[in-house]
Amino acid sequence: MPATILDVAKVSGFSKSTISRAFTEPETVKPYTLEKILWAAKKLDYTPNAVARAMITKRTENIGFIIYERQKPVISNPFYAPILASIVQATGERDYSLFIASDTDIRLPSGETMLRKQVDGVIIASQTDTGTILSFRKKGIPVVLLNYHMDLDDLYCILSDDYGGVFSAVEYLAGRGHKNIGLLSGKFTPFIYSRRHKAYIDAMAKHGLQPDYRFVQDVEPTIRDAYDLVHEMLMSENRPTALLCTNDSIAVGALKAAIRAGLSIPRDLSIIGYDNSDLCMVTEPELTSVDTDKNEMGRLTVEQLMKMINGKVPEERIITVGTKLILRGTSD
Amino acid sequence: MPATILDVAKVSGFSKSTISRAFTEPETVKPYTLEKILWAAKKLDYTPNAVARAMITKRTENIGFIIYERQKPVISNPFYAPILASIVQATGERDYSLFIASDTDIRLPSGETMLRKQVDGVIIASQTDTGTILSFRKKGIPVVLLNYHMDLDDLYCILSDDYGGVFSAVEYLAGRGHKNIGLLSGKFTPFIYSRRHKAYIDAMAKHGLQPDYRFVQDVEPTIRDAYDLVHEMLMSENRPTALLCTNDSIAVGALKAAIRAGLSIPRDLSIIGYDNSDLCMVTEPELTSVDTDKNEMGRLTVEQLMKMINGKVPEERIITVGTKLILRGTSD
DNA sequence: GGAGAATCCGTAAACGTTTTCGAGTATAGT
C-alpha cells in the first residue's frame, strides 16, 4: 500500500534506477531531475524500504546487543544501563539501528534471532558461551564482547581495568594508614571476579598487609545480601577499619549496616564502592567509588564493532578502559 | 556466501518451495522428507533469512522503541530502565525483535529510521510530537505511547495513575495528622506534571488543608537541584512537616538536605517519593514512595501493541495502571 | 561543425524468500 520506488518513477517520469540514485547518490543525477523526483517522492509520501535495500546490498545497517540476564534484569542495573545508553547514542550517530535482546539460562534464542535478522555485527555483554560466538563467526559477523572475556582466539573485547581499579583503591586505603582492609567480592563472572580478587591480594602484599580472611568474603551483589553479611562482620572483634566492595550495591549494603550499627562513617569505618554508579550520590554520606568510564566503554564498543563491519582490522583486540578512584564521604 | 534456501534444495533434492514449507509449516511436509531437509540444512549451517522473508510477507516482526532524551540519558534512569527491561522481555517472549533509539532536541531521526526499517509497530516513550505520530499513521503502523498523552484522537497509550498516586500520598499524610504538606514538583512533561499537581491541590482541599505556597515549588528532577531547594526551605519558619516529591530523585535530594540540616527523619519531617525506584532501598532510612508498576507498564505496552499489529482493535485506548503507596522509613 | 569525452539515465538481472496453483501420487470407499 505505501508508495514504492516504482510509484515515484511513474509520477516523476523517470525510471526506477534514477529514483534509486536520487536517494543513494544524489550527485550523479541532474539537479533538475533530482528536484522533480524529490517533489514526486514528497507528494507520494515515499519512504525508502530498508528491507528491500538490505536484500541486495547485503547490509542491514542494524547491529545487535545481547545481554545475559543472570536472574534479575541486568540492563536496568546502574552499571549496564548507562553503557546501553551510550551504545544507543553511538550507533544512532552512525546511522545504524540497534536491536536489543536478553538471554536467560532457560531461553537463549537471541543469537539465532540476530542471525536470522541479518545483523551486520553484534555486541555481547556480560556473558556468553563459545557456541554463540562461533555461530556468528561462521557467518562472518563481527562480534565484540563487552565486559567479558573467554579463552578463545581472535576475540575482540572491551574491558574495564578491574585489576587496576581495586589495586588503586587498596593502595589508597593503605596509604591512609588502614591495616585491616576487608574485601566484599561480588559473585560476578569468574573473569571479573578473579581479576579484582587478585588485585586485592597483590596490593595488600605490596604494602605488607595481611588479609584477615574473616573479612574477605564472596557475596551476592545486592544491597540486602551485603547488609546481612556486614551486619555479622561488625559484631566480630578486631573488625576492619575499611571495606572495599566490588560494586556499589554491596557498598550500599555495607554502609547501611554500619549506620544502623551506630558507626560514624568514615571515622569508624571507610567504605569504598566500585563502578561509581548513580547510587553513589544518593547515600549519606556519599559513596567513594572506583569509576569505570561507562560512557567510554559504550562508545569504544561500537567504534570497535564499526571498524570490523567496515572491513578494517582493529589494531587492538582487547581494549581496557582505565578506572579512577572518586573520593567522597565514606572514605578517610 | 552463507547457505540459502536454494542450497538446501540442491543437497536435499527437493525444491525451494518445499524447503520453505519445511521451515514455516512443517506439518504440511511428509516426515521423511522433512527429516532429509533438516539434515541438509544442518549440514549447510543454513539460517533462514528474515530480511528476504519480510520482503514478501510484509512483516518484519520487529518493533521500535523510541525515547525522547531531554538532556541527560533517560533510558538509564531508574524509572525508564526497568520499563525497558520489561519491554525487551515481553517482545522476546513473543518472538519479536526490538529496535531501540533515542531522539534529542537537535536530532530526531528515529521515526524516519523506523519507517525505513519497516517496523511492524512502535512504542514512543516520554514525549513526541504529532508529526511523528502522523507519519506512522499514514503508513498504517500501530503506535502506542508510553507515559505520554497528547491531544489527538485515536491515540493509544499506557499511563500511570498520576492523579491517584499523589492523591493517595497526600491523603496518607493528612491522615497521619500532617497539616503543612509541601509539594516538590518535578519539571516533567506538562501532562504528567499537571495531573500530579492537581491531585495535590484536590487532596489538600478535600482534607481542608491550605497549601503553603512557599513549599510547593517546581524543581528540576535531580538530587542536586532538589537538595538546594530544600536546603533553602528548611531555613524558613513554619517549615513543613511533610514533603511530597514527584519522583524519587527529588525525594533523595530532600532527604539529604534534611539529614545534613540535622533533622531526624521521619520524626521532624516526613518525605515521600514517587516511582518506588531502586533508589528507595539505598537511602537510610529507606524511602517511602508511590509505586508505579513499571514491569506491568512495559508488559501492557507490548501487549497492546501486539493486539494492534495483529489487526485487533483493543477495547481500551487509554490504559492506566494503578499505583500503590509503599511505606518505608521516611514517613510517619 | 564535428570528434571525443563527459554526463545522465534506462534496461535488466539479481537478492532470498513465500505463496498460489495445479500436477502427480497415494489412499479410501464402493
Place this chain on the structure above:
DNA sequence: ACTATACTCGAAAACGTTTACGGATTCTCC
C-alpha cells in the same frame, strides 16, 4: 477395478530495491 478425495510437492511470480552495462544526449574544444 474405478472414481473421488486427500496428500505432497514443484513451477513460477512476486516483494522493492541496487547496480553493471550501455545508449543517448550534452559538452568541450579545436
